[in-house]
Amino acid sequence: MEQIELTDAQKKARRSRSVALAIVLAGLAALFYVVTVIKIGPEIFSRPM
């Protein structure tokens, strides 16, 4: 099976992209959570258990 050996520059660039993507995704998840609470209002917390 043919394999690719990444160069150091490619590994560094991939790590940089991965970290940035993780930060963006985490930020979006937090932001959408807050927006959901704002849009629905405090009622979101009072539901029958």
Added chain:
Amino acid sequence: MAITGESQTLSPELSPHLGIEIGEGTARDFFALLKPRVMSLVIFTAFVGLLLAPGEINPVIGFIAVLSIAVGAGASGALNMWYDADIDRVMSRTATRPIPSGRISASTTLAFGIVLSVFSVVVLGLVVNWLSAGLLAFTIFFYAVVYTMWLKRSTPHNIVIGGAAGAFPPIIGWACVTNSVAIEPIVLFAIIFLWTPPHFWALALFKCADYGRAGVPMLPNVAGERVTKNQIVVYSVLTAISGVVPAAMGMASLGYGLVAAALGIVFVWYAAQVWRMAEGDVKMIAAKKLFGYSLVYLFGIFTALAVDNLVGRVFGGGA
């Protein structure tokens, strides 16, 4: 196995035998695709449009509105870099951009631009309102298609008409709060629209050779320096006049009007220095100064509008 049409120029970062693209583009390179300096202008003017609008908006919703507008503007910047990669390669100002320098492929940039465009418009529509989302979609289309693909290479008036794309953010910001468009944000649109030609023609004067090599028909290359200088003066006067209109029509105070008038007079003075520049001047110092000052002017005008509005809110005298 060929992966993309750019494989010949991007061979160092591709692994053609496996059909996998392995770029050396870092997160910083992807951020550069968004034209962060242009984005800072968009963020600021959109924010001022949002601030000046009558009505209330939740701060988090307001933050998402400005973020979406910024990402949409960045996406159109990426689409511009994708389409203009050929001319970016031959211009000194743009040769180090991620595509010409081979750090990110053109196909990746295209996908990045499209995904961010759709994402920003959908988020703005779902979170804020669909009028502002529609205006953002139109702005992206106008910049990427009307300006980049059509006007830029076909007419010396490219940046006059294309300037509309950069002028839309305050209207979008206003629409985010009011779900409507009024005369006030159109005045803000007019200020940026009239400011764009002297700003870019000053740049075109001292980058004339660059644009000539790339075959972009900027005004100095097509009509010559004299015509460009005349046009710069005309548009600078119109910009200075438009700057005081918010005070004249009562959407800003007299204090703002005085600041705007002072900023406008300096703008016209810098334009006059360009007009007086000798034909064939290679240093183009006056043009470089006008280019730099034009940025100060726009940030100054919008900062003055924001401060004026906040002062009015605090002291209950306006907005």
